[in-house]
Amino acid sequence: xxxxxxxxxxxxxVRQWRGERLRIGLVxxxxxxxxxxxxxxxxxxDEADRVIxxxxxxxxxxxxxxxxxxxxxxxxxxxxxxxxxxxDVVFAPSVAAMYPDGPELRTxxxxxxxxxxxxxxxxxGHFDGVATVVSKLFNIVGPDVAAFGKxxxxxxxxIERMVRDLNFxxxxxxxxxxxxxxxxxxxxxxxxxxxxxxxRAAVLYQTLCEARERLLRGEPFAExxxxxxDRLNASGFRTDYFSVRxxxxxxxxxxxxxxxxxxxxxxxxKARLIDNVELxxxxxx
Numbered sequence: 001x002x003x004x005x006x007x008x009x010x011x012x013x014v015r016q017w018r019g020e021r022l023r024i025g026l027v028x029x030x031x032x033x034x035x036x037x038x039x040x041x042x043x044x045x046d047e048a049d050r051v052i053x054x055x056x057x058x059x060x061x062x063x064x065x066x067x068x069x070x071x072x073x074x075x076x077x078x079x080x081x082x083x084x085x086x087x088d089v090v091f092a093p094s095v096a097a098m099y100p101d102g103p104e105l106r107t108x109x110x111x112x113x114x115x116x117x118x119x120x121x122x123x124x125g126h127f128d129g130v131a132t133v134v135s136k137l138f139n140i141v142g143p144d145v146a147a148f149g150k151x152x153x154x155x156x157x158x159i160e161r162m163v164r165d166l167n168f169x170x171x172x173x174x175x176x177x178x179x180x181x182x183x184x185x186x187x188x189x190x191x192x193x194x195x196x197x198x199x200r201a202a203v204l205y206q207t208l209c210e211a212r213e214r215l216l217r218g219e220p221f222a223e224x225x226x227x228x229x230d231r232l233n234a235s236g237f238r239t240d241y242f243s244v245r246x247x248x249x250x251x252x253x254x255x256x257x258x259x260x261x262x263x264x265x266x267x268x269x270k271a272r273l274i275d276n277v278e279l280x281x282x283x284x285x
Contacts, residue, residue, distance in 0.1 A: 001083045003090045007140050010052070010091050014142055022049035026143035026170075028134055031055040031092075032072040033081050036178040036186035040147040041085050043175045047145045053082055054091045054137055059103040061129030072191065091141070098136060109135045111158045111165070114250055118154050119265055119274065122240045127158050134159055138168050146170050151177040151185045153263060153276045157250055177275070179205070185275045192271035201268055203235045207242075208277045211262045215244065215279060221253060228264065237266035237273075247278055258283055 004010050017024055025048030027040045044051045055078055062068035079090055095103060108128050114120075115127030138146070148156045160172050178186045182202035193201055211228045215221070221244040228242035245252065247259040263276040 001079070001087055001090065003079060003092060005092055005094065005097065007093065007097060010089070010140055013089060014052075017050050018142075023144045024048055024141065025051040026137065026141045026146040027051065027053045028137050028146065028148075029053060029055055029078075030057045030071065030188070031078050032074050032188040032191070033078045034186045034188060034190075036149060036151065038081060038085060039178050040149055040175050041082065041087060043173050044145060044147040045086070047171075047173060048143075050088045052089045052091055052141055052143070053087050054093075054141075056091075056093055056098060056133070058098075058129060058133045059095060060099075060105055060108075060132060061126050063123050063126060066123075067189075072188065091137075098133070105129075105132060108132045109162060109166075111161050114154065114158045114161055117250060118241055118243060118245075118263060120154070122265065127155070130155055131158055131162050135162065135166070135168075138163075138170055143170050145173055147173040147175050149175050149177060151187065151275065153261060154250060157248075183209075185273075187273065189271050189273070193269060197269045197271070200236060201271075201273060204232065204237070204264060204266060204268075204273055204275050205277075207231050207235075208262050208264060208275055211242075211244075212277045212279045215260065215262070215281065224262075228262070232264065232266050237268050240265040240267070240272075242266075256283070257281075 025044030027044050029037055057071050059068055075092055082090055109131040110128045111131055120127050148159055156174055163170055163172055183205035184201045207228055211224050214224050225242050225244055229239045232239045242264045244260055244262050246257050247261040253260055258281045261276050261278045265274045
């Protein structure tokens with residue numbers, strides 16, 4: 001496994017693979033890898049001959065007062081995990097390599113219809129930073145496929161729309177959320193939880209699952225949203241949102257919509273947790 005830090009070195013490797021007519025997969029990450037990330041790698045390996053994993057803590061997707069400075073950087077440990085999976089290249093650029101004129105973006109990619117709601121309403125500019133860095137990675141690597149987890153559901157939809165609107169020749173692989181035994185979605189930020197908080201954090205997924213059952217029984221969307229927020233707050237969370245949306249475009253659903261997703265973001269101690277569940281309504285039932 002090669003660990004590359006320079007953009008030109010990645011492009012040289014990709015040109016060689018292209019000359020051999022190999023399919024290339026990309027897994028963008030910020031490092032501090034857990035089993036959920038490794039599941040993304042395996043999904044990419046199933047669809048590609050060679051896989052590049054990027055490890056880059058991207059400053060442009062962090063807001064003022066967020067955890068950019070303290071976000072765990074664990075490159076050596078991450079590379080050891082990736083080596084055991086047979087990853088071909090780790091691309092670990094510096095901020096200077098990715099943003100040679102500084103991270104204050106002169107050019108940015110924005111998907112406002114999807115990015116300014118839900119997490120975007122609470123984290124101004126976050127998805128501009130995500131879309132911009134992913135577009136840069138797509139331009140550097142030129143992958144045939146790229147894997148993204150469904151835990152970050154809004155991010156997945158933003159990237160899918162960006163790819164479609166800007167004609168990137170890459171197929172996005174949505175990968176199911178990997179969970180702890182308690183149901184808690186695996187996340188790099190789970191490390192911010194205390195032992196007591198981690199036990200209580202499972203209430204987030206439990207609440208989402210019960211919300212899904214309530215919707216399947218025909219309860220109104222707005223009532224389920226209020227119930228979900230109230231339950232999380234009563235369990236010690238500080239809830240940013242608990243929302244029922246159309247799965248395709250994250251717009252507020254009508255009674256005619258059948259493919260839905262329930263999304264939530266809530267603070268527990270120092271950790272901001274996000275999760276979601278999908279569901280299909282049977283309007284003929």
